[in-house]
Amino acid sequence: MDRLQAMEVFIRVVDTNSFTKAADTLNLPRASVTNIIQNLESYLKVRLLQRTTRRLSLTADGTAYYERCVKVLAEIEEIEGSFSTTAMTPRGKLRVDTSGPIGKMILVPALDDFHAKYPNVQLTIGLSDRRVDMIEEGVDCTIRVGALLDSNMVARHLNDFHFLTAATPGYLKRFGVPISLEDLDKHVAVKYISARTSRPMELHFVVEGEEVEVKIPGAFTVNDAEAHLAVGLKGFGLFQIARMLALPYLRTGELVEVLPQWKPATMETSLVYPQNRHQSPAMRAFINWTLELCAAHPLLAGPA
Known part of the structure; x- marks a missing residue:
């Protein structure tokens, strides 16, 4: 048994929490990964992994062995690198x-x-x-x-990622250009679903150093940044977007920045x-x- 390879395979199985994913990332057949882990456990005479139909989990021995394998392989790579330009x-x-x-x-x-x-x-x-x-x-x-x-x-x-509030000229012609946060009561928004909370994000502005949330009705809600921009360009409402995405359309006049004195937080x-x-x-x-x-x-x- 190649013990170094076994360590590498074991680490990858733990990191991916899957024999199949470990095999894919190592370009090995799944059966080979399974056999390597079984042979490793037999050689060490301990159970390293608890296997169920849904997930893998480390045993106490498996946790200790994993931590030591990570250190051993890192030290080997450092040693080899100190003697070989190619290795580095x-x-x-x-x-x-x-x-x-x-x-x-x-x-x-x-x-x-x-x-x-x-x-x-x-x-x-x-x-x-x-x-x-x-x-x-x-x-x-x-x-x-x-x-x-x-x-x-x-x-x-x-x-830092910078944001701004924008709308199309056509939308602003229909609903008016807001000049204060109170004016937003007359508007609707195109909202973005947060990947972190899975909920639509309200409009946020930094006012005198404090972040202020403003809730207005949402005309459309999407969960993709580029789709968010595309819907905003249709003129369906105000929307807050990354400056780098909006920049080309601000230059052509297809979008207009509103309330620039109160930008969203970076x-x-x-x-x-x-x-x-x-x-x-x-x-x-x-x-x-x-x-x-x-x-x-x-x-x-x-x-x-």
Whole structure:
């Protein structure tokens, strides 16, 4: 039995919480993953995993073995890297998940630069507004907007996400241009469903340093940022949207910013990854590249 391979397979099974997903990410047949874990348990003479029809869970011995395997493999990689330039060259597969707008407008347009610097890294990029389960789905890191909720995750701040309130000229001609928050009583909104709460978000404004919520009727409600923009462009109501999404339409006059003196609060954009996951050279390269990309990106620079 190849004990190092067995450790790697065991770690991946635990991280993905699935024999099938572990097999997929390691490019191994599922039967091979099952046999490796069974042989490992037989060799150690302990049960590492409790298996049910619905999920896997670590035994006490499994938890202790997992923690030590992570450290052992990290030390081996560090030792090999100290003697081999090739071992430290970023290579291998990396799974990244990000929101649609960030992926399409910031990440994807810059991938030629990433590939030129790290040609041996194979990126799989998922675009979604939903909150993925990184451990269960085998995702190495995500780029997300909003505060970090899971204490088991590490968040690296990339930049701030700026929002504004907008409407079409046609809508404003029908309903009037609001010049105060009180004027919003005469308006309707196109609302966005929060991925965090699964509920429609009300309009929010920062007034003298305090965030104020204003509830108005919703003409339409959607759960995708680009669909939210598309419905707003139909003239169905006021809507609050990321500045970088609205910018092209503000320039052409298809959208008009309203109540600019009371903008929605900015939100943090962060690169997030599991706290106990060892950072391979490929993952470190992607993290550093993304930090540099987002820190200087004009779409994240704000109105100034």
